[in-house]
Amino acid sequence: MTTDTLEKTDFTQLIEDLAKKGRAAQRKLARASDAEKAAGLRAAAKAIRTDSDSILEANAKDMAAGEERGLTGAMLDRLKLDEDRLEAIAGAIENVAGLPDPVGEVIDSRSSPSGFGLERVRIPIGLIGIIYESRPNVTADAAALCLRSGNAALLRGGSEAIHSNRALHAAFAKGLDEAGLPSEAIQLMPTQDREAVGAMLKAAGLIDMIVPRGGKGLVARVQQDARVPVLAHLDGICHTFIHADAKPDMAREIAVNAKMRRTGICGAMETLLIDSHFGEGEKVLAAIADAGCELRGDERAQQLDSRVKPADAEDWDTEYLDAILSVAVVDDIDEAMEHIAAHSSGHTEAIITDNDEAAQRFLAEVDSAIVMHNASTQFADGGEFGLGAEIGIATGRLHARGPVALEGLTTYKWQVKGSGQARP
Amino acid sequence: MTTDTLEKTDFTQLIEDLAKKGRAAQRKLARASDAEKAAGLRAAAKAIRTDSDSILEANAKDMAAGEERGLTGAMLDRLKLDEDRLEAIAGAIENVAGLPDPVGEVIDSRSSPSGFGLERVRIPIGLIGIIYESRPNVTADAAALCLRSGNAALLRGGSEAIHSNRALHAAFAKGLDEAGLPSEAIQLMPTQDREAVGAMLKAAGLIDMIVPRGGKGLVARVQQDARVPVLAHLDGICHTFIHADAKPDMAREIAVNAKMRRTGICGAMETLLIDSHFGEGEKVLAAIADAGCELRGDERAQQLDSRVKPADAEDWDTEYLDAILSVAVVDDIDEAMEHIAAHSSGHTEAIITDNDEAAQRFLAEVDSAIVMHNASTQFADGGEFGLGAEIGIATGRLHARGPVALEGLTTYKWQVKGSGQARP
Incomplete structure (x- = not known):
């Protein structure tokens, strides 16, 4: 999809469309078993290995463009992929596949004063927006953590890594498809226009949480503009x-x-x-x-x-x-x-x-x-900390704090099991 | 404090001052034991009983003003206090005093791969802003739940209940004082100017969470304008x-x-x-x-x-x-x-x-x-649900969901107990 000529209102519509697709895929994903989700991630890792040539080719384009734009050596190093780094990315996905599935865990269970049973059960949050900068590995890491915890993700990476991100995302999605999982659960933003990011941040009710990963400027902008709840990591002083x-x-x-x-x-x-x-x-x-x-x-x-x-x-x-x-x-x-x-x-x-x-x-x-x-x-x-991975380190006070992995990507619902109780 | 002639910038300053006081009191409160907090709440309940005459007198003023302003019968009924309702308010505070203190609970503990001990420990959130409408009992309920969980509160009730709220708050604070707890942990907004509410909503970093309690209009406005995280309860369809x-x-x-x-x-x-x-x-x-x-x-x-x-x-x-x-x-x-x-x-x-x-x-x-x-x-x-009380029913997806009581008013920190570990 080419969206470089969209008007502002079109970006709102774009996000609405993406969110609709992502949420529909998430509902299917919510019915997948622990083993199915793990198998999907292993298939995604395999697809990344299989497609390594095309991913490295895409990365070479980003590197060439970055050199032309005068990126610093440190920035180019963050951007760069090679066989070893790609293997590390695939291995990290397999590692997440091996983590215990948090979904369905009963947080607590009790009898109510009126005699009905009560359980709090962990469930996915829904659709998570990830906004990040130049490291292409975040595409795979974030996708893996969201998928493992039953969430859909809308990924928006940095422009300097766009070809790498597209290639990694394509391989990841192919793996999910092959494993019979809804590949639209993991979407990559089809445009780099910043207006689309603005529309993401305003999409309360469509996107359930935004995780910004990057420098202070990015995180501060996200926190300033977001109407969607943000799981933010600011400075580490x-x-x-x-x-x-x-x-x-x-x-x-x-x-x-x-x-x-x-x-x-x-x-x-x-x-x-x-x-x-x-x-x-x-x-x-x-x-x-x-x-x-x-x-x-x-x-x-x-x-x-x-x-x-x-x-x-x-x-x-x-x-x-x-x-x-x-x-x-x-x-x-x-x-x-x-x-x-x-x-x-x-x-x-x-x-x-x-x-x-x-x-x-x-x-x-x-x-x-x-x-x-x-x-x-x-x-x-x-x-x-033994969490197996992290999507970030949260410095806010609500929801999750410190290193955030799978548990921080879940919420819960209350399940009431009655036997005909009416409230007196 | 009379603040009816403040400029907009003064409201920002006002909230900063109130937050500073509240946060200082919260740090003292954080060192209070379970028994001390429970005793403080019992003293607050007692003070409300002792001061019932002046509270009912204040409520009579609100009722008279409400009749003059043409409030509906249902609204007047929500506003009204009498001996029975005041006893119910005091009893509810004692009930909260009897609930288990969530602070200090170890959520999980483990050894890290590097051999240091790791515990997640429940702690208060900090300073909580409560914005509510005409029921004066919320003043006491919210104060009790915040205090029980070690939080400071900044309460902003509806104008139609202003005299009742002030009288209830004064009695509550007197009880805390008598029990040796920092009464500034529970503050009532000294002005009804709506600009002060606006400044509360923008006070990110000073107020840790806002809980709106009231009709759809109130909650929607809070969600729209807040830069502080909101624990919101919208419709119940x-x-x-x-x-x-x-x-x-x-x-x-x-x-x-x-x-x-x-x-x-x-x-x-x-x-x-x-x-x-x-x-x-x-x-x-x-x-x-x-x-x-x-x-x-x-x-x-x-x-x-x-x-x-x-x-x-x-x-x-x-x-x-x-x-x-x-x-x-x-x-x-x-x-x-x-x-x-x-x-x-x-x-x-x-x-x-x-x-x-x-x-x-x-x-x-x-x-x-x-x-x-x-x-x-x-x-x-x-x-x-057996939670003993509730500050609201959250319909959002992050932090706490469904009925929110003491646990929803806490967050956690990670405690690392090492023996000299440096990271390889």
Whole structure:
């Protein structure tokens, strides 16, 4: 379908048509068994392997266009597919096929005061819109998670990956078809016009949830404009607090890992808080600086290592996603938790300490989606949490929080099993 | 505080100030134990009993003003308080005090692949805005449910109940104070200016969730304008389907009850679907008509009883909240479920049948918050479901669905308990 000349009202109609198809397919999918959905995903993985030549050819087009448009090396790397990456994509789909089906799980069951039976049963949410940027693997990952949980998906990827996304989507849909599942459950937006995204965001009642995956600008725009509920992941301004009673070696090792293992992920530490009573702050900072990280700190932090530059007010609210760390020395756990309350984005915060009471207070009182004791914030990840995958890490407070996998893509209904009860 | 002359920007500031106070109080409340919160609610109930004279006096002012403004008898009845109703309000607060505290409940716990411990723990949502209309009991009910679940509340009731709400709120806050809890956890909006409601709806990041309680117009406006997540209850266009294999007596009794027990509640049946193979449709319709209900039906329904008037297209999408019922005769369960999919508001639908296979299909395939077998839709209620209370019945799909009580007022955090893990 070519839709480049559509008027604004036509985009509303386009989304309505896509939603209608997606919802009809979802109703069929809802009747598929656990085994049928798993088989569908395995067929999709197989189709991606079979069609690898045409997918890589499509990707080469995107890469050539990206180079022409002057994309940075990092952006081109995110965009690039090769045999290994394609195999990883197929493997990830098979991995999702192997996860337990959340649909049909009885969350709780009880007898009502009037004697009828009551069960809350997990069901799919319905039609989920996924809006994402340049990584083509999201096309397959998101499709797999939605399908496994019985949902339909409307995927809208970035323009720079359009040929790759179309090829991956075509293979995925072919696999579903071959397995006898309704391939329209997974649709790719047929136009890259931004007006169509606007229409998606307004499609309350047609699309049940939007999951934006991408940078701050994308997520903020989605949150600003959406009338459909959004499961959003904003910044990851993650803190690690080294308490007075931390083991020095553990503190150093975790701090270096939390910052430097991969600096570009949302679970990377962005601010280190050091208790003034912790004896080996110098060694921790030296190790981080030696690993190639720029340090920006308050006055006391600057006294710990000469490489620490003065931090300005903005630093405490910045997600660097780079080899830069802000460092503050605090008097005690209260000051640390106040700093976190003022500057955290509610993603992940960790305390390093051997003092159980302090750890317990930190875990209880710090109000973030993930709170950690004696572990690296880089573990903030659905796979590391044993969820098998993730569609994102939610920093909002409703529905699902932290790493979101299959359970977060379900809702529930109440089933009442009566024997003729009328209400008195 | 008199705020009748505030400018629009001042309302944003007002909400910011109220939110700041409420959030600070919530942080204190979060440290209160189960027993302390229960004691606070009992003290609030006691204060309402002690201050009954001043509350009834305030209510008399509202009643006089309402009569002057020409409120209908039904509206005045909703507004009115007397000793019995005040005792019911106090009793309801004590009832909430007796419910189990959801906060701190471990939803699940596991070991991660890297060997750290993982728990998901229930926590309060934070600051909840409640926007409601003329029933003053909502002031106490909503305050009690929010406090029991560790949340702060910002209450904004209807202008016609303003004196009653202020008096109830003052007593409630006095009780919290006496019990040593932060009374600013429960705040009443100090102005009735609608601009302040607008500012509430925009206060993303300050208010965590808005619960509108009231008529369609109110809820629709809140959903349209809110940037804060909304837990909304829209229409209750509830269906009952009498299947071919229904027991005639049960079908008749449940149908009359579902429509006529109380016609003004959201769980009242608005449309009756009768299988053409059910033998005693005439008797069911006769019983409903004899109970004083107007019937509007399709052609086949009109043939069942001469009192059935022709229904027009709008009838199938109308929540009458009155002694009016739309009736359609359908060929089978598929046609019934298609009708429901096209016209239901996703609230509550019931099937009456002795056929387990049909019941199972209906419960599985009808996509409403509550689906029932052999029971009256009038049971759609948190109290009847054994939840002890309800803040509303959510017809959305995310976060909480159906009757929402304490659990729906919580979210969760992930607690990671490591032993020095760095991510490889």
